[in-house]
Amino acid sequence: MKDNLKLWDAVQQTDPKYTKKVTGKSFNGTSPNPMYLVKKATEHLGPMGEGWGCESICTETETIGDTILYSEQVLLWYMKGEKRCEISQWSSIKLAYMTKGENGYLLIDEEARKKCRTNAMSKCLSLLGFCADIWLKYYESDDYVKLMQKEHERVDVAQENATKFRELTQNLETKCGAVAEEEKLVICQWILDDRELEIGDMKINPALTVQIKEKLAEEFKKGVKPKSMLKSALEWSNGNSTKES
Structure with a gap:
């Protein structure tokens, strides 16, 4: 049986920091x-x-009273293996209209066409499940929004650590030559982890992080290989931790 919700499940959750409240229109809600x-x-x-893209199918301009309405039908395509898949949606926006009040004037929106294309693209992506939690009204629940904030903060930290991990492993390769994967993991976890990390009988005190990194740099300069470098830095940090206590 095909997993028809695979893409939907992967893209439906929305990071709250990339949303805004929509008010003052015919509807109120949240927009990504x-x-x-x-x-x-x-x-x-x-x-x-x-892998994907948007194309214009057709456009229409219609005058209704003192308002000029611009509409566009957009085709969104994406590749699924060798197969090209397509979705289309319409979007409309005021291109020009008279403002309200005694001193009303004709307001022309120079960005109208671009906004219309963007709106249609967003609608097409929503049909594939992108940010579906908004359209399914999950964002009307404050508890859900708080949950998404925590989840995406966790993801942000994980991505930041992954970037640091890549930088550290590249540094290890540069300074020490080829390094075994298990050695990379041990050394990088040791540097990245904010918690106390135990390796054997030795512990790393988080308060010594800066000094430990300096010691690591010293070992790099000496050209010490990873396992010996790690052992030396751990012994040094353990000794200093004992002295401080």
């Missing part, structure tokens, strides 16, 4: 940042223009 949607689509479908 368009560039956030593009980033999520790039992450899961590939670069725009390669």
Whole structure:
């Protein structure tokens, strides 16, 4: 049986920091940042223009009273293996209209066409499940929003640590030559972990983090290999921790 919800499940949750409240229109609610949607689509479908993209099918301009309404039908395509899949949606926006009040004047929205295309693209992506938790009204629950904030903060920290891990392992390779994966993991976890980390009988005191990194740098300069470097730095930190206590 096909897993038809695989993409939907992967993209439905929305990071609250990339949303804004929509008020003063015919509806109130929450709207995701368009560039956030593009980033999520790039992450899961590939670069725009390669793994997915948007094309204009047709446009319409209609005058209703003193308002000029601009509409566009957009085709969103994406690749699923060798197969090109397509979704289309309409979007409309006021291109020009008279403002209210005694001194009303004709207001022309120079960004109307771009906004219309963006809205249609967002609608197409929502049909694939992107930021579906908003359209399913989960964002009407404050508890759900708080849960998403905590979850995405955790993800942000994990991504930051992953970046640091890559930098550290590249540094290890540069300074010490080829390093076994298990050695990379031990050394990088030791540096990244805010908690007290036990290795054998030795413990690392978080308060000594700066000094430990300096000791690590010294070992790098000496050209000491990873296992010996780690053992030396651990023994040094353990000794200093004992002295401080």
